[in-house]
Amino acid sequence: MSSVPPRQQEIRVLSPTAILGYGFPMASFEAGLALQPDVIAVDAGSSDPGPHYLGAGYSFTDRDAVKRDLGIMLRAARRHDIPLIVGSCGGAGGQPHLDWTLQILLELAREQALAFKLAVIDAEVDSAAVMQALRAEQIAPCGEWPALSEEDVHGSTRIVAQLGVEPFVEALSQGADVILAGRAYDPVVFAALPVLRGFDHGLALHMGKILECAAIACTPGSGSDCMMGVLRHDHFLLHPLDPARACTVASVAAHTLYEKSDPFHLPGPGGVLDLTGSRFEQVDARTVRVSGSRHVPGAYAVKLEGAARVGYRTISIAGVRDPVFIRQVESIVEAVRARIADNFSDIHPDSYSLLFRLYGRDGVMGALEPRPDAGVHELGIVIEAVAPTQQLADTICGFARSTMLHYGYPGRVSTAGNLAFPYSPSDLKAGEVYRFSVYHLLPVDDPVARFPVHYEQVQPMVRRDLCA
Template sequence: MGSLTTLASGLEPLCRIITPVGMLGYGFDESDIKDALEYSLISKTPTAIILDSGSTDSGPMKLALGTMTCPRASYERDLRKLVTIVTKYRLPVIIGSAGGDGSNGHVRELVDIIKEIMASSSNNAAQLKVLAIYSEIDGTTVLERLRMGNISGCGPYFDIIVGGRSYDPAPYVAFSAYHAFNQSYRPVLSLDSHILGGFTHMGKIMECGGLCATPKSPSSQAMIYRDGTFDVGPLLPGAVCTPASVAAHTLYEKSRPDQLHGPGGYIDLSSSTYSLLSDNCSVRVSGTTFHSSKGSGSCYTVKLEGAKVIGYRTIFIGSFVDPILISQLHSLLERVKAYVAQQHAHIAEKWELGFHIYGYDEANKAVHAKNVFVVAEALAETQVTATSVASSARVGCVHGPYQGQKATSGNFGFGLGGKGEIETGLCAEFSIYHLMNLEDGEEDATEILHVNQSKQKKLFSFEALLIGAGERVQRRHPDVDTIDRLEDVHLCPTPANVVPEIVHPITPMPQTVGEAAKVIRSKNAGPYEITFDIIFNSKDTYDRVKNSGLLRPQLIAELYDLSLDNIVYCGFFDQALAFKATIPRMRNGRPAASGGFMEDDVHGSQKYLPLMNLKLGGK
């Protein structure tokens, strides 16, 4: 983003945000963001490091069992780097949805890690102010709101904020709004709809790091302007953002591309514009509008997430290679299930058994891989029974007879990892994914000033902690020698050695959707939906496919064995040269949540193949 573009537009910089990685705990390379950090030392524009730490993408286990997305050691590694950035560059750090689920316990866990880091010899000369924000809602309150029909399906100066469960763009909106209010605290919904729309849209893009770039990258940064316009660019050398790649990221993980719903309302992207800047690697976005639910007479809502334990699980894994057996694989597995039921006829508790089969073409049994891989899952009320069921099923796979059998020593190759059966422990499934209506003012958090106050009935709260025994780290204040414009400064770093993007040659006349697409993907849009995005290679190709009438709700329903009224969304998105379709997540012909028993694609990222193989002009 060069100076000419900035000066010509007359835009007033408001704040700047650096996101080193899309998820705390995944690891990041400090060198990727070094130039952006160094620039903060000479810029008057307030800058923050903001990153997400939570998601329901990986299923219900975190909510049900209190586990974290990453091992504690991964959070220690990333937080050690972030504490170093705070003390060296004197920039604030904001973290949302601590530990994956954003529970109060995981907020405290990350705060404890910061305490351990600050107690080390390398940091004992400094002191940080850490705000811990707690977002768990008392179960009694939830039950009261449920009985009332109000639940439906669906601060001060600081150095570090460790937030509980939050809407992914929320930390980005909060920092931007704080500076829009001239570093004071006022209701976010009092912002102009275009300004709040821009802040929220920026947060939606930035919370995934550099996924809006080509090639996709771990880190990104944004310059936010006072009118809600923002510029976004990658920090990985050699990566670029384009108008199409940024617009396309608006589709990511969402049911539809033009409206993105969140707490307090939704953003309307139907009039958003995306312009390439003079550095040829960053993009300016404007025109997004926020529609407040209160403004339309509805309540402010928050999402409730919960999960429950449904039993214990044991698995076994292995493979079949005999072509005679593979040609009748399903009939063999049905006999295995019958054998297991007969062996457990004396068991009163409930149990289930299922098989994941890889490398087998049901439509053409004569064509298959040389090795068909199987993962079997057993679910029961106790671990003992789950393991017994799995063991009997494995014996049936090894020794079960079949027509034309010649290999009599054993049917099934097993023993990977030295185990016959693998006990995976408790199995969970989502049980709560609803919206709760709030009363006026309940969306605000109150500070915990003393022990008794923490027991008051407030939905959300925070506390301020001074961590470290050394001298208080002081926020850097820009002086007259710093700059407040971006003359001769670009969002994108100087190109360096980087893994080059794999460029697939564009077929002059693509014959399949896969050949016509630059990006084709599937992804969960919450626990209950799968969404598909196809971003096309060129406008000519996009127009050709759009005008052909090939991609329509009837086709999506046919490809994924659904009724037409099951289609959640199906349509084209001109700004990104893209097509999007969203369907309910199904398992065994019934709606299902991600994770749980017999889940084999919790992210939903492997469901796009039927679309990829579609022939243009027909199936």
């Protein structure tokens, strides 16, 4: 008579850091390993740094920092024979970002003489496929984003999709020891193993939503420290691995609301995470229990993110402390704009943009600043020019800087110069400028077939080429 193996009662997920490359204390990581995790999972990217890294094709995280983190995780995962899962590789999760992370991983495998089954999941979407879906009227805006145009698609350097949990579950079911994936819905790298093993989908995703930023959901919070999630069949537990931190009901519930416009319904690939019945309870001084979260299946769609180049940027940073200048700063800015328009009358004003950011007054909030005149005694001014070429951006920024430096305003006392520059050269070439051109939903019939998993058996001390 055959025996049925007992149902696994819990899964322990170790989240070492908020983003691969942000670092973590070894003491916290070792404390997590001592608790015998079933999987090490980490989110490696975000759209928070803006569209530049997606469009330009390189990471916003440092290579040496990523190699340090990844090396520690890889060595621990192989030593404990548990999976290592990395999502949104290279920051933006496009093909060059995935290849970059893969190069680091294979370099580590050679250096550490490690063998493992590797799964690679590409999240980049061909623009022709997006165009086909657009012409078939299948693409919808995400939130308040405007309707997608063919010009947006053609102008995009690359387009990625936020992968759902299904390709990760497929890779784990095929025995992958290490999974590297392009852009992914943040919670799924933490939810994949629990979903594979039959744990509640909603609880798994909610736990992943919190673990994605590791110890940021603690008090005090940190993006470079470890967190442990323990998922059971009707709840999950969260606790930090640094004794100086604690999970509280307030810190965990607050992080649940992080980056969400609706506090109760969190849409993602394949459905909505419904938090209307979620309950947060303090178990002990450092641990929180969460229950009642549900996943409501729906039409399957992935969020597309695309970036298009709009030009080149040059900036100049200056400081002002003259109260007479500060009182007249709006009229001075407008006078500088007028001088540029007159001097470069042969250049259409729509072909470039010129911004003046006034830090110390409203540089962060801009027009939304509620107290623009609250005791300002000095301003930091960032002059920014964006134009179709770097040369034109240099020209516009340089002329704006020199004009403002020597502009004669009423009540001016000194004629030596109005601005103080912290840097020489004063004008800094910032290079290519991108905008988010695609932020839309693409329906997908089969998320595994649409985003196939590529496997490779990595052998120790053997130099490998990049996966296809």
